[in-house]
Amino acid sequence: MTEELLRHALFLPDAGTAFARRIDRLHFVIVSTTLAAVAIVFVTTFVFIVRFRRLAGSAVTPRAHVPWSVEIGLGSGLLILFCAWWLVGFRQYESIRGGSGPVAVVYVTAKQWMWKFSRPDGSRSASVLVLPRGDAVRLVFTSRDVVHSFYVPAFRIKQDAVPGRYTSVVIRPDRLGTFPVYCAEYCGLSHSRMWANVVVLDPVEYDRYLAGDLPERVALAGGEPGTRGGIGSDVIDVPMSERGRDAASRYGCLACHTTDGQRHVGPTFRGLFGRQEPLADGRTVVADEDYLTRSMMEPMRDVVSGYTPVMPTYQGVLEQPDAAAIVEFIRLLGRRTAGSGGAAARGRGREARAELRAGAGEGGASSMTKAGKDYLHEGTTIRSWLLTRDHKRIGVMFFFANAAALLLGGLFALLMRLELTHPHGTFLTSMTYNRFFTLHGVVMVWLFLIPSIPSAFGNFFLPIMIGAKDVAFPRLNLLSFWVYVLGALVTIAGLVAGGTDTGWTFYVPYSAEDSTSVLPVLLGVFIVGWSTIVTGVNFIVTTHKMRTKGLGWMQLPLFVWAIYGTAVIQVLATPVLAMTLTLVGVDRVLDWGLFDPARGGDPVLYQHLFWFYSHPAVYIMILPAMGVVSECVSAFSRKNPLSYRAIVWATIGIALVGFLTWGHHMFTAGMSDFDAGAFGLLSMLVAIFSAIKVFTWVGTLYRGAISLTTPFLYVLAFLFLFAFGGMTGVAVATMSLDLHWHDTYFVVAHFHFIMVGGTLTAFLAALHYWFPKVTGRLYPERLGVTSSLLVFMGFLLTFVPQFLLGNAGMPRRYHYYPPSMQPLHVLSTAGALVLATGLGLTALYLAWSLRYGEIASSNPWDLAGYEWRTASPPPAENFDRPLDFARGPYDYTKSASEAAEPSPIGPGETEAAGV
Amino acid sequence: MTDREGPIEEATPVAATSSIGAREILVAFVALLVLTGTSYGLSFVHLGAYAAPVALGIAAVKVLVVALYFMGLLDEPPSHRLAAVAAAFFVILLVVFTRADVVTRQ
């Protein structure tokens, strides 16, 4: 009873197996723990903010100390809890791998875009799988083309069907009914309509079914895919004409027949239906259903006059329902007014391209913002910017390039959200939708999130924070920027002109066979990767070799540590991505087929290589964000970090252990149980380091002097969202739960909590925190606070519904979805609009402040950090006076006047300087 | 990888010393040739399951010799050695976990 209530509250579908109910119980435990943990963080932070709010402008705070035992105790306590979850999850995960006793077998063959089921006795069915209640059945999966994933939300299972391999799960349905099956692994144009039904019958009925008698329930569920109706909770009902459009593009009709009235190889579809057509042999014919169907099957019989008879026959290729759907599509094309349908889609493509150009232009133009003094004043010609070797100017140029990428990626996110307000879509075709999410993903990951904080703020502040005049290799730094620009342009050109639709993950074999142009995007990302590597090398060498005399490792600001850890990951992980994408590219050009099952290849190995890069890449995104948070928490509570050491070691830990967890992206991919278990366990480790950081940040507020400025509000948002996002990360890393959540909106929401809730809020915090230092101007605080609240609220409204959608079984990368999920989608879209408003407002007032903002002093926040000890904006050589690095960057134990005196007390915990 | 700021001219003599002299380089070279010969010879001996570990073990020793003597890692500060160790560690990590998947599949 309680369980049923919880299921409803969490939008989980009814459980159709005992396994699903066991998983749900673990689900309830983990979700409550997550909520409790987040509540603790939230309440503690709130109490500290009220209790320790800042009363005097330049308050003095006591030094904080926390013994090692507290950190270690916390870490090991959490580790034990997480390992317990892992153990339960692993045992559940293993339990569906079967192995106990002989069970009935059903072979499941996936192909674009349908499911076929066959039994050892030779009986077959398509799109309907009939199972007896109470008996265990082993489903053995394979695929005829690309990777698919068999997902039954009611059973909480998901298993990839991999070409050239056999994977299996054992299920034992114990509830009568009809349960929808989705494909959860993106597989191309009609991915969102690759569905089937599982019908569970009682044993008597089941025997009748096996004997050839079709019970009513099966008949209702059956027939061809796409027309099922009347059963199950989710009726997916797509208009015939929509199916026809998909079929027409899938079977290549649209390669020769246009939909906008233009004559091509064959007659246009527009207005064709019902028209009198003169034939080559002098007869005329009315293009009705009969004629259209006939010309698909026997194209040479009635060739329209004036066209070359080149059309191949589709007899035996095109199935009857698809043929009917194409006719319906043509019929409707005749009735619509010009400007709708395909022509409109192309028109929108042009608009999108125009907007792209506008976005890129804006970024380029506004990088010439303001010529103030100092490093901004060092030269004011365009050339002095574009060919600068000053790390500060390069950082500023990176910022504007990244902001342009954010604008572009955000725009497409918004368009997708608008499209998803209706279960059948509103204004995009499936093809366009698939291209949009690919563009959104590629642009956001490689052009915004990965370079954002390190390349912009890291470039600007890393040398200043270590007392260096520049990075170790200034010319390479400039090269890195231009390589980034080149790569970004190639990527965007490829995405827009080629219309790549593989998703940002480029999974083979789909990316190797896909008919859209993938190569330019692979090349673009490859080029951007080299920019990342060069920047990483530069930052590592700079941190090691350029520190000012006497500045030891344990005296470095935490932001430097974060950027350093990030650089290590950039250097070690990115080349693997470069290699992997090269292999896909070479496969497309030279047909090397290194992952091609027909030649002995294994698509799962591609996934290993891809995630060896892409999981650490998550830490490339979040580590710098953590660095910003460490700085801001100390700055706005005027307090030294609760434990400097803990943050440093956690940073190193994340950078290293982040490499050991890539396999948790592949629990359903057909990886061995051994690897899955090992990766599952290792994934729990990395969460500990993040938890220690959150604990340290919250603890830093204790007995601080807190002021609620815009950057600090963003940091609070980060703490809350990251705690929730991180805990849901532990949840999806719990192996059995991942079977339900993998490739659903739950995962989408989880990683957006980390990337948007984490990285983007930290990016905004950094932007406001360092705005006075970089530009020499202040921004309007009131507007800052308002927009930060808008961003936070908008974010929650966008992504909390997506968690629930994931629970309900909504697979990601779906253009069409079951109508019952519409309300949550609409909420999410509303949230996205609020979020966009907040970001737009921020862009406006910051742009305004560049010219009209109040002039900032060298230390407007009255802080101890090294970067605040030089002018705002800093001079070209970074320092206008010899700096005293003896007072630590987090030392608020003395008043400003005392601090002016050189002090023998070191920062943080002074330790011997390493190398 | 260097960044040039000044004019292109020969550097003023710097007191550059190294503990790796011509003799050490020669000894390393001979050692590499001996290891190559050993590995070549062993490839004709039937070692069964040990063939791969032995051949790769010898290769690892050779790479170590190249790194320490030819590349001068023996003289370098710990941070430079760390870069080399990190590279080796992460390559091995990638190889081991990827291979483990295939080996442990049922």
Place this chain on the structure above:
Amino acid sequence: MSEPRAHAAHFESLERQGEASRFGMWVFLASEALLFGGLFALYAAYRARWPGAFADGVAENDVVLGTTNTVILIASSFVVALAVHERRGQRARRAALLLCLAVLGGATFLGIKFHEYGHHFELGIFPGGHGAHFPGAQMGAAIFFTLYFGMTGLHAIHVLMGMALLVWAAASLFRARLGLHSLEVVALYWHLVDAIWIVLWPLFYLLRGAA
């Protein structure tokens, strides 16, 4: 890339700048190692999946040519190490001559390598499992030879780039325009090329048994 008379403005000293350059190269080489790492991982996984086809594939390669190439690369690496030693002793001309010798070694290596490729093409062995050799071969043979061409090909590209750097360094040395630190960085790159071949050699020439 040449060494400045004085150190760059943002460095404390020339010594420090040289160390930074070497360290930068080491970090970059770590990145290069991971570039090959992906291919090593594929080799290891596919060899576990198709042991027979891989053993047969190795047997198809000419172990004498492969070993000759190993010795050539090790020798050229040795010569480059000596060149650095000579340059350290201010004997730039001798260093330049040694680099020329190393370039010659690299060219010989590539000559032998391309001869091997030519022989494979004659036998109908092309990357991607194309060619007359494959219809009769075991499943997995295509993968082996694709990896063979891919890994040795990527290595050959690195040999070419290394040779270009060596030629540039030798030319600069002849004109007495190359500092020790720049030469050290070039040499490091060439040694990496050698080190990678040392690992490729057993994988593609020695391990003929299906263990």
